[in-house]
Amino acid sequence: MDGGNEVGEVKVSRLQVEEEDETPIEHRVSLQGSALCDALHFSVHDKENSPMMRAVLCSQVCKVYRFETEDQRRLLVREQMSETPLSFSLPKQLLSALIQEHASRVQQVKELSDLSPHWDSLRHDVVSYCNHLIGCYQETLTELENLSTSPCFKSSGRKSDRHLQFVPTNLHSQRMEVTAPGSSGVWYQVITFGAPADHHQAFKHGGLKRLLSKHQRQSSVSYSLEESYRARELLVSVAQLPPLIFGQAEELLSVSAERNPARLQEVLDGLMQETKLFIHALNDELVRSALTAFHSQCASVSGRHGSGLLCENASANQEEAREYDEEEWDRTWANVAKSLDCIMAMADRLQEREHLLRERSSPDPQESTADTKSQNAGSSSSSSSSWQEQLLPLVVTLRDCVREAVSKARAAMTFVVLQGALTATVAQGPERIVQRRHAVFSQALSAVVCGFMLKVYGGLEDPEFLQQLHSVGILAQFEALLSTYGEEEGMLEDMEVSVADLSRVAFTITEARSEQLHDFLPTLRGT
Numbered sequence: 001m002d003g004g005n006e007v008g009e010v011k012v013s014r015l016q017v018e019e020e021d022e023t024p025i026e027h028r029v030s031l032q033g034s035a036l037c038d039a040l041h042f043s044v045h046d047k048e049n050s051p052m053m054r055a056v057l058c059s060q061v062c063k064v065y066r067f068e069t070e071d072q073r074r075l076l077v078r079e080q081m082s083e084t085p086l087s088f089s090l091p092k093q094l095l096s097a098l099i100q101e102h103a104s105r106v107q108q109v110k111e112l113s114d115l116s117p118h119w120d121s122l123r124h125d126v127v128s129y130c131n132h133l134i135g136c137y138q139e140t141l142t143e144l145e146n147l148s149t150s151p152c153f154k155s156s157g158r159k160s161d162r163h164l165q166f167v168p169t170n171l172h173s174q175r176m177e178v179t180a181p182g183s184s185g186v187w188y189q190v191i192t193f194g195a196p197a198d199h200h201q202a203f204k205h206g207g208l209k210r211l212l213s214k215h216q217r218q219s220s221v222s223y224s225l226e227e228s229y230r231a232r233e234l235l236v237s238v239a240q241l242p243p244l245i246f247g248q249a250e251e252l253l254s255v256s257a258e259r260n261p262a263r264l265q266e267v268l269d270g271l272m273q274e275t276k277l278f279i280h281a282l283n284d285e286l287v288r289s290a291l292t293a294f295h296s297q298c299a300s301v302s303g304r305h306g307s308g309l310l311c312e313n314a315s316a317n318q319e320e321a322r323e324y325d326e327e328e329w330d331r332t333w334a335n336v337a338k339s340l341d342c343i344m345a346m347a348d349r350l351q352e353r354e355h356l357l358r359e360r361s362s363p364d365p366q367e368s369t370a371d372t373k374s375q376n377a378g379s380s381s382s383s384s385s386s387w388q389e390q391l392l393p394l395v396v397t398l399r400d401c402v403r404e405a406v407s408k409a410r411a412a413m414t415f416v417v418l419q420g421a422l423t424a425t426v427a428q429g430p431e432r433i434v435q436r437r438h439a440v441f442s443q444a445l446s447a448v449v450c451g452f453m454l455k456v457y458g459g460l461e462d463p464e465f466l467q468q469l470h471s472v473g474i475l476a477q478f479e480a481l482l483s484t485y486g487e488e489e490g491m492l493e494d495m496e497v498s499v500a501d502l503s504r505v506a507f508t509i510t511e512a513r514s515e516q517l518h519d520f521l522p523t524l525r526g527t
Contacts, residue, residue, distance in 0.1 A: 055520035057082035083152040091166035102130040168443040169194030196443035197494040207493025215429035228420035231413040256387040290412035339398040440498035
């Protein structure tokens with residue numbers, strides 16, 4: 001969960017399934033009702049026992065009865081209550097995704113350059129924060145994996161168990177099919193579960209809404225996951241491209257001694273290509289805005305800590321923090337382009353001068369003498385030396401401009417990655433609050449995925465429903481039987497945050513690869 005961005009999706013698979021011969025297992029069904037149900041709804045039984053439905057429902061309890069209407073028609077009513085394996089499978093997937101996300105964040109901040117003491121302290125905070133959550137989640141996941149049976153239900157008597165913190169309480173479906181003779185049945189279904197709340201941590205200090213208002217930090221600068229990802233890409237670019245530019249520049253100086261126009265032009269083209277890639281990578285609004293935010297942050301901490309972000313730039317950045325303006329970055333990368341233009345212009349002038357020199361010094365074959373040849377050889381040596389001498393200062397200037405741009409870009413993108421990590425971890429409040437938020441989100445997610453899958457499977461033959469699903473999406477309604485007194489107020493505060501976090505969940509419907517049960521189970525991606 002991060003800001004207001006879409007942070008994950010749940011994939012639900014479906015497949016057109018033919019009728020099966022397997023007889024469904026039902027409990028607590030009267031003999032007369034069962035026979036009537038089998039007679040009138042054999043196709044319904046097949047659908048209920050299909051891999052699609054068995055992926056969502058289990059341990060079904062069914063009651064069938066009929067009654068006469070005022071117009072002497074007999075209605076068949078089929079009530080069904082079912083548990084769901086999603087109660088445990090989705091929390092385990094979410095725990096795995098959270099572990100992977102926090103481990104990746106630790107790796108990202110560890111890969112940053114050597115930081116000055118203040119910023120290195122913040123990096124250490126992020127690493128410690130993530131490692132604490134990783135340890136808790138790995139322990140919970142291990143306990144869920146080690147359960148002796150494959151559970152589908154968490155009773156209210158176990159709502160405070162620590163290792164079941166992510167599992168929804170009393171999650172089950174209540175479905176009713178009403179059918180009149182000669183017509184297809186109509187399904188009414190409701191997903192019932194205990195309000196998503198963290199009973200393990202209890203409610204002595206309130207629920208999530210109250211806790212977040214007390215502890216969540218409002219950062220003046222925050223970056224989305226997409227911006228952090230782009231910053232890491234730019235860090236890779238500024239690490240890879242400068243050595244290529246410097247290599248081409250060295251080769252240019254070496255080739256200038258050969259006075260081979262074709263070879264010189266080839267090296268110039270390579271230098272121009274690598275430098276333009278470098279300029280294109282740096283000409284990014286994210287770098288410009290990050291530099292402004294970074295220097296603003298440096299100014300606020302300069303009285304207590306070194307304001308530099310990278311150790312090697314600490315003194316320079318401290319000086320720049322007082323005089324930085326937004327146009328400075330534009331001038332920095334523009335200087336790289338101007339330095340390249342100067343090299344290209346000088347190379348053109350040198351080649352043109354060489355061409356004119358050769359034309360003037362080309363004697364008539366009948367007037368060629370040994371003195372002329374000696375003069376041409378001396379002129380050639382002098383010209384070669386002159387090329388290197390005139391290109392060298394321009395190449396040095398290009399290197400200096402590239403190094404300056406790299407230094408500032410690295411500082412800016414390191415700031416983005418570190419600030420993004422801080423926003424997603426430490427700024428969210430203490431670890432116990434974030435763990436509570438993840439736990440109640442897991443409970444709410446399991447319930448809404450169960451309801452979504454049942455709704456989709458029930459509407460596969462309804463074109464209007466499918467069109468509505470495609471164009472509008474899903475509207476999930478939650479009703480609670482909680483009061484605003486005592487612990488129930490804390491439960492409501494947990495529930496409010498968990499339901500709000502569901503707005504960032506996206507569903508993707510895919511085709512199942514086979515009719516095996518595991519291919520119909522939903523998969524979770526993101527957090």
